[in-house]
Amino acid sequence: MEQVTGYETISFNAVSVPPPKPLPSSREMWWEDVLNHSSQPAHPRVSEKMARQALLEHVKNHWCYGEGAAKNMAITKLKYSSAFHYELQTFTEKRETSWKFIPYSGGDVDGAENGPAPLPWDIDLRPSCLFKNEEKFITVPHTSSVKPCHRCKTTGHVVCTECYGKGWVRCQMCNGYGYRTHSEQRDRCINCSLSHNGPGRQDCFECDSKGKLTCSACDSYGQIQCSIQLTVTWKVNTSEHIAEDMALPEQLVRFVSGQVAFEEEGPQVVPLQGFPDEAINMASAQLVQDHLMKYQDQRILAQRQQVRVVPVTSVRYEWKGCDGEFWLCGYENKVYAPDYPQTCCCCCSLS
Template identity: 30%
Template sequence: MDRDPSDDDSVADLSFEAESPVASPAELLEGLPSYDWLQGHGGQVFFPPLETLTRPREPVSWSSVLDHSRVPLVTEEVAREALLSFVNSQCCYSSAAAGDLIIQELRQQTLCRYRLETFSESRVSEWTFQPFTNHAVDGPQRGTSPRLWDMKVQMPPMFQEDTRKFQVPHSSLVKECHKCNGRGRYKCSGCHGAGMVRCSSCSGTKRKARQSRRCHLCSGSGRRRCSTCSGRGNKTCATCKGERRLEHFVQLVIMWKNSLFEFVSQHHLHCPRELLAKARGENLFRDENTMVYPIVDFPLQEISLASQRGISEHSAALASRARILQQMFLPSGSFHHSW
């Protein structure tokens, strides 16, 4: 006998909706006390003014730095060994030609590379929720929520990217589940609350096609128990997990990012840029501070201009969405040989 959904009023008035957690409507959380700093719903970026430089600029004698740079000497033996190593790393290359190759001339070319890393922190606030299980709630009655940049958190090591989430103190509110209207369950989408569905074997005719005997899968009823809800006619609310109420709270999302600017001086090498980026060189100078200064009076003007451009680009890109925690620049010289 088919189940009549009207026999259970608690099931009949359950709305038929998608069976997945959904975000709470914006109007549910409007006008809450102590939340004037939370601008809008769905996430707001907060950032403090950029900090000033913490130390005066110290002049750098680039001539002395360059004088101490040691240009590595590459002999014919070293060059041939490097060529053979490359050939042997390729599956279809023959080493015979590389071994017999006559090296007539070795020419050296020096490149300078400028690299700027900017480690920044951005903070975003957003409403989120979890099922309320009668646990202790840290709500506005316990005090005013701190501003997002006033919350002290453990930072990752400098220049190491990470994302962490924290619950803002005194921001919790308990509300009836907006998905199931506080019932903890909703009508099954498979049987529409009936608990029974048409038999797939006999298509509800109670008998097999071209057979006089009744369908053995549904015992001749034409109906079978709904496998989606196991015949209950309803399912546990996926939003509140059947708890009927939700704890809404403000969540702080902190993102630590490392921005990179890199520039290589002009050269006449027929070499892919990605290979040049991997080349090793001599570190000429290193500066690390909350904010670094552009390089001035460098022997190569394009390096000085690149440092100004890199610092300007990072400051402009991050000023509206993050706080710069640390910067580091590293000009280096890479020495390449061709023959």
């Protein structure tokens, strides 16, 4: 293939092209920042009656749980706390280039005679919207040329790989003998008796007994049109951190309802500072730095971060002389009771 200025290192395998370093002025915001610095929401107060009712609903969803413990346990203490769910999303644009070819059946070709090819990041392509995974493929202008087909050497066809060009294959029923033996009799093999290629041979169905197949590379035209393909991928990259001190399953905190206490969106966010939970501040600093390092070969178009506060109620109880604890998570009071005292087998602890 001829070398194209700015594309000297590409091949038929896609190669990522790092974006040019931005100019100082190019960091200006090109859309409105969305900021919401809410105060930490108040914790909903769960009563003893509400806690017991939530546990009873949880028990009903597990056929091997008994209701007696939920109905008769003495609730001794309710403790209110919160779990924090921090999420960072980075919307990136990745550009990759590679050679591609298609069958050439005639017509105009946009080649180097029409001008120099634009560099990958000089081609104006934009996502349909922010924070949505998307992919586009375009042919780089002025990079097309017509070449003889490399697969069929311009003949338009290739040798059939089933019959190796013979047009027939050995009959599997008679093993190529043309007849079958039954006791002391020999009968003509009915499987290959109608073959155009004689007894013991079956017509090749792959090539219709022609011994050759249409070349898939050039579609029988004998020529291909080569050009450089630009693949642009927009992707939402998400990282998160959950901070809580009750050893709750992260999956539980992730999917129950909560309230957004902080959210920010812009071309590039800065790590959180001054959030009431220091673990969230530290996680934000780490994840923001990780994203900047991880996506250096891509262009960061936008970032957004959010902190959700999930209410958690710890419920201490006593039943038949034993102390226990379960938790209510989210505004829907999702129950987490890994040590429910009245079970007859091992079941999941999430309702």
